[in-house]
Amino acid sequence: GAGVSQTPSNKVTEKGKYVELRCDPISGHTALYWYRQSLGQGPEFLIYFQGTGAADDSGLPNDRFFAVRPEGSVSTLKIQRTERGDSAVYLCASSLTSGGSTYNEQFFGPGTRLTVL
Amino acid sequence: AQSVAQPEDQVNVAEGNPLTVKCTYSVSGNPYLFWYVQYPNRGLQFLLKYITGDNLVKGSYGFEAEFNKSQTSFHLKKPSALVSDSALYFCAVREPGFQKLVFGTGTRLLVSP
Numbered sequence: 001g002a003g004v005s006q007t008p009s010n011k012v013t014e015k016g017k018y019v020e021l022r023c024d025p026i027s028g029h030t031a032l033y034w035y036r037q038s039l040g041q042g043p044e045f046l047i048y049f050q051g052t053g054a055a056d057d058s059g060l061p062n063d064r065f066f067a068v069r070p071e072g073s074v075s076t077l078k079i080q081r082t083e084r085g086d087s088a089v090y091l092c093a094s095s096l097t098s099g100g101s102t103y104n105e106q107f108f109g110p111g112t113r114l115t116v117l
Numbered sequence: 118a119q120s121v122a123q124p125e126d127q128v129n130v131a132e133g134n135p136l137t138v139k140c141t142y143s144v145s146g147n148p149y150l151f152w153y154v155q156y157p158n159r160g161l162q163f164l165l166k167y168i169t170g171d172n173l174v175k176g177s178y179g180f181e182a183e184f185n186k187s188q189t190s191f192h193l194k195k196p197s198a199l200v201s202d203s204a205l206y207f208c209a210v211r212e213p214g215f216q217k218l219v220f221g222t223g224t225r226l227l228v229s230p
Contacts (some may be wrong), residue, residue, distance in 0.1 A: 108161040
């Protein structure tokens with residue numbers, strides 16, 4: 001079956017601009033996560049959705065970052081007034097949560113490479 | 118707060134030899150531990166996980182990992198390395214009650230023919 005997909009695969013923008021990054025999770029996965037991976041580092045957690053609600057947004061670096069998942073499926077990560085330090089690969093992941101059990105592994109998409117000039 | 122350490126930036130091994138990629142963790146309570154692999158220009162792929170039970174867990178592509186609670190380690194192993202195993206490997210921990218994964222900085226595995 002189809003995995004997690006992310007669009008665009010690459011995004012180049014200028015400092016100060018607004019960007020949106022999209023994630024399509026695996027069908028039926030109720031949990032969705034956003035991570036950011038800088039060069040030479042492991043992924044860093046940004047935000048976690050369970051259904052439509054953001055259950056944990058403790059990783060968002062500041063109020064320029066915002067994410068939504070209005071229908072409990074597709075999610076959009078929004079970055080306002082982009083800065084050069086926002087340049088990174090943004091990864092989306094999804095997982096199953098069944099019967100309250102959250103042991104399930106997260107399946108990652110290929111990422112969106114964001115470059116802020 | 119939970120954390121993961123991968124002490125080796127790179128591991129070099131000859132094809133056919135056993136490989137070990139090291140990981141230690143710090144977490145409150147019993148950890149959930151994961152290994153992922155990342156090939157160039159591709160997303161992270163799940164290899165294996167430890168939740169509870171047998172300390173030796175087996176995963177994809179012949180990989181296995183051993184959970185050692187006293188040493189707070191979760192080393193990745195494979196009895197016989199393949200050139201195609203060359204990639205970037207990430208260890209991750211999840212603390213009970215939280216959903217986020219905390220990743221190490223990654224270890225590049227290079228298997229030479």
